[in-house]
Amino acid sequence: MTASAFNSLFFFFFFIFLLLSQSSSSFHPLDPLTPSEIKTIQHTIKSSNLGSTQNLSFQYVGLDDPDKRTLLSWLSNHTKTPLPRRAFIIARLENQTHEIIIDIKDNFIVSDRIYNGYGYPTPTFAELEAATSLPFTYPSFIESVTKRGLDMTQVVCEIYLVGWFGEVRKGKRMAKITCNYRGGTDNFFMRPLEGVTVTVDLDAMAITGYYDRIRVPIPKAEGTDYRASKQKPPFAKPTNGITVVQPDGPSFTIDGHMIRWANWAFHLGFDARVGPIISLASIYDLDKDEYRSILYRGFISELFVPYMDLAEEWYYKTFFDAGEYSFGSSAVSLEPTTDCPSNAVFMDVYVADQSSNPVKMSNIFCVFERSAGNIMWRHTEVGIPGKVVREVRADVSLVVRTVAAISNYDYVVDWEFKQSGSIKVAVGLTGILEVKGVPYTHTNQIRENVYGTLLAENTIGVNHDHFLTYYLDMDIDGQDNSFIKAKMQTVRVMEGRNNSIPRKSYWTVVTETAKTEADARLRPSLDPADLLVVNPNKMTKVGNHIGYRLIGGSQATSILSDDDYPQIRGAYTKYQLMVTPYNRSEKWASGVYTDQSRGDDTLAVWSQRNRAIQNRDIVLWYTVGFHHIPCQEDFPVMPTLTGGFELRPSNFFDSNPVLKVMPSKPVHWPNCTVQP
Ligand SMILES: *[C@@H]1O[C@H](CO)[C@@H](O)[C@H](O)[C@H]1NC(C)=O
Ligand SMILES: *[C@@H]1O[C@H](CO)[C@@H](O)[C@H](O)[C@H]1NC(C)=O
Numbered sequence: 001m002t003a004s005a006f007n008s009l010f011f012f013f014f015f016i017f018l019l020l021s022q023s024s025s026s027f028h029p030l031d032p033l034t035p036s037e038i039k040t041i042q043h044t045i046k047s048s049n050l051g052s053t054q055n056l057s058f059q060y061v062g063l064d065d066p067d068k069r070t071l072l073s074w075l076s077n078h079t080k081t082p083l084p085r086r087a088f089i090i091a092r093l094e095n096q097t098h099e100i101i102i103d104i105k106d107n108f109i110v111s112d113r114i115y116n117g118y119g120y121p122t123p124t125f126a127e128l129e130a131a132t133s134l135p136f137t138y139p140s141f142i143e144s145v146t147k148r149g150l151d152m153t154q155v156v157c158e159i160y161l162v163g164w165f166g167e168v169r170k171g172k173r174m175a176k177i178t179c180n181y182r183g184g185t186d187n188f189f190m191r192p193l194e195g196v197t198v199t200v201d202l203d204a205m206a207i208t209g210y211y212d213r214i215r216v217p218i219p220k221a222e223g224t225d226y227r228a229s230k231q232k233p234p235f236a237k238p239t240n241g242i243t244v245v246q247p248d249g250p251s252f253t254i255d256g257h258m259i260r261w262a263n264w265a266f267h268l269g270f271d272a273r274v275g276p277i278i279s280l281a282s283i284y285d286l287d288k289d290e291y292r293s294i295l296y297r298g299f300i301s302e303l304f305v306p307y308m309d310l311a312e313e314w315y316y317k318t319f320f321d322a323g324e325y326s327f328g329s330s331a332v333s334l335e336p337t338t339d340c341p342s343n344a345v346f347m348d349v350y351v352a353d354q355s356s357n358p359v360k361m362s363n364i365f366c367v368f369e370r371s372a373g374n375i376m377w378r379h380t381e382v383g384i385p386g387k388v389v390r391e392v393r394a395d396v397s398l399v400v401r402t403v404a405a406i407s408n409y410d411y412v413v414d415w416e417f418k419q420s421g422s423i424k425v426a427v428g429l430t431g432i433l434e435v436k437g438v439p440y441t442h443t444n445q446i447r448e449n450v451y452g453t454l455l456a457e458n459t460i461g462v463n464h465d466h467f468l469t470y471y472l473d474m475d476i477d478g479q480d481n482s483f484i485k486a487k488m489q490t491v492r493v494m495e496g497r498n499n500s501i502p503r504k505s506y507w508t509v510v511t512e513t514a515k516t517e518a519d520a521r522l523r524p525s526l527d528p529a530d531l532l533v534v535n536p537n538k539m540t541k542v543g544n545h546i547g548y549r550l551i552g553g554s555q556a557t558s559i560l561s562d563d564d565y566p567q568i569r570g571a572y573t574k575y576q577l578m579v580t581p582y583n584r585s586e587k588w589a590s591g592v593y594t595d596q597s598r599g600d601d602t603l604a605v606w607s608q609r610n611r612a613i614q615n616r617d618i619v620l621w622y623t624v625g626f627h628h629i630p631c632q633e634d635f636p637v638m639p640t641l642t643g644g645f646e647l648r649p650s651n652f653f654d655s656n657p658v659l660k661v662m663p664s665k666p667v668h669w670p671n672c673t674v675q676p
């Protein structure tokens, strides 16, 4: 074959390959930025006047979400004229914060503006890493380590942003570094070098402060390692092996980022700041023969984790894990068969690094069908003479899982879709506690406020909260929805001459429709109520408003004082639920610039506008909250504690939507057939 024939053949096959690769994963406007788009952003900015300086760094690179109305009309429009595709970038350039919008189809800068308000963008991982290495060449720090008789090579440092504590003047991008000691364990978090703090200026990338304040013993390494290989007998007897086999493959399809399974269809996106994003979740209604919308967008908007220790080394530890540390970029690769069952399918994602180079993150999502031995519905009828009717359906659902490890803590984030129409949102808290070194080896020695629980010798697990605020843009069968509290109210039965019924009370339902944002700021209440999102413009055949119910769980809310600085920054966590009208720029509950924020751009502030929310396109913000008083079982690694909530149809369907779900197909496996 001649070279030119080879070439044309090559190009012919290459062309076929391109065609196939495009048809096999179709593009969706909500897809996260692709590696080549991330590169395009780099080129576009570097070749503009912004690119002339060496010090340009990309703090955030993400999709600039298409306008909702435009997108929805585009999706329902079969002509498919392309939508603009844009990226939103926050960059640091000569100590200034730039907000840049780039058209990534036609490669130009749409807008570039300098942000001068309070707060700073999320630091990049490269900045945090560079800062964390600074103490290792800092003489005073080296002296602190050596005078404790410790080996410098065994020191591991962690970096924390400093928050805001009422400073009037605008400061600098700062961080504090505290360190731990490995020495015979990989669980260095259990061995703090208590009392030593290094302060760093992130723009100058230099140490600006240092103190070595207290001297307490470093907790022992013994008993802290969590690796199986490091455990000593006795061992617990392992259970017999369990696996999930699905010999005919999964029942879902993944087309690009669109996932379809049973009666569900949704888009699975990803963002460096917030992590997984579920969009356009809709359910197929067998009776109506159509997909009906439920959730336009859902994601964890922010995670507020304030610690309750007032020591100099601790008071500022009041973390916002999304806005300060990038929850999405902290996602970790999932391990087949342990992080996810053996029938799981894995997906990769890409994020941009500090120079806007694409970085591949492998196995960030796993998607699997869950058949955990639960019952979807059942009934046994023995009331018919001479006959027993028994009908049961096993529950099979679809789970999308991500795990983010924000240094010591691991969050297991699950979105579970049920054929009954429920979306169950779960978050599992596990990983390593943040502990403080103390001189005490027994609780009977403690005479001061230690702000936590003695978990092991010299080790205090400090009290703290976890508040995960979910953004839930509900579109129940259309965009215009209302939020309703259906309160159960006790009614005393009047003792009347004519009353022959011997009951003294019953409860009835009193519904309240929230008219403005103030009506929908809910705190956990002892008074029972169903929380509903309804479409006031649509009814079931028998005349009930079509709706979905929010069944809350893990209802802790912040009990810090309103005037406490961390609380001012996370004021929205005082509420279990808030409802706002949809606004494209209100998606991050702690504001765009969370580092050193002053609470002037948070969900709590937006809600104070008290806008109308009745029969509007509304967004629910539900906070899954935990007050965490550590206990000894959390040492040296915490067993998963799960919380969450459920979105469940309530008069959305005309009758039970899983009545006609037929039993799963039998499993054919070599030499054995398992009946479902
Ligand atoms: C900024 O760029 C200059 C020149 O390349 C370099 O000397 C300096 O270290 C850079 N500063 C930072 C904070 O990266
Ligand atoms: C569909 O797209 C065409 C061309 O962009 C536009 O003229 C038309 O208004 C769109 N239809 C809808 C329902 O949005």
Ligand SMILES: *[C@@H]1O[C@H](CO)[C@@H](O)[C@H](O)[C@H]1NC(C)=O
Pocket (backbone or CB within 6 Å): 094, 095, 172, 201, 203, 204
């Ligand atoms: C940026 O700020 C740091 C101090 O925070 C300073 O050392 C540095 O020179 C500044 N760089 C520029 C380009 O202004």
Ligand SMILES: *[C@@H]1O[C@H](CO)[C@@H](O)[C@H](O)[C@H]1NC(C)=O
Pocket (backbone or CB within 6 Å): 498
């Ligand atoms: C008592 O109940 C009967 C039957 O419901 C009704 O006809 C009658 O008017 C009632 N009397 C009073 C005093 O309420």
Ligand SMILES: *[C@@H]1O[C@H](CO)[C@@H](O)[C@H](O)[C@H]1NC(C)=O
Pocket (backbone or CB within 6 Å): 583, 584, 585, 586, 606
């Ligand atoms: C949308 O949100 C932004 C940011 O909070 C705000 O500036 C703007 O006024 C809001 N628009 C409406 C109509 O509420």
Ligand SMILES: *[C@@H]1O[C@H](CO)[C@@H](O)[C@H](O)[C@H]1NC(C)=O
Pocket (backbone or CB within 6 Å): 670, 671
């Ligand atoms: C299935 O049974 C056949 C015949 O008994 C045997 O040869 C084969 O090894 C078995 N396969 C498995 C996977 O157990």
Ligand SMILES: [Cu+2]
Pocket (backbone or CB within 6 Å): 429, 464, 465, 466, 628
């Ligand atoms: Cu905790």
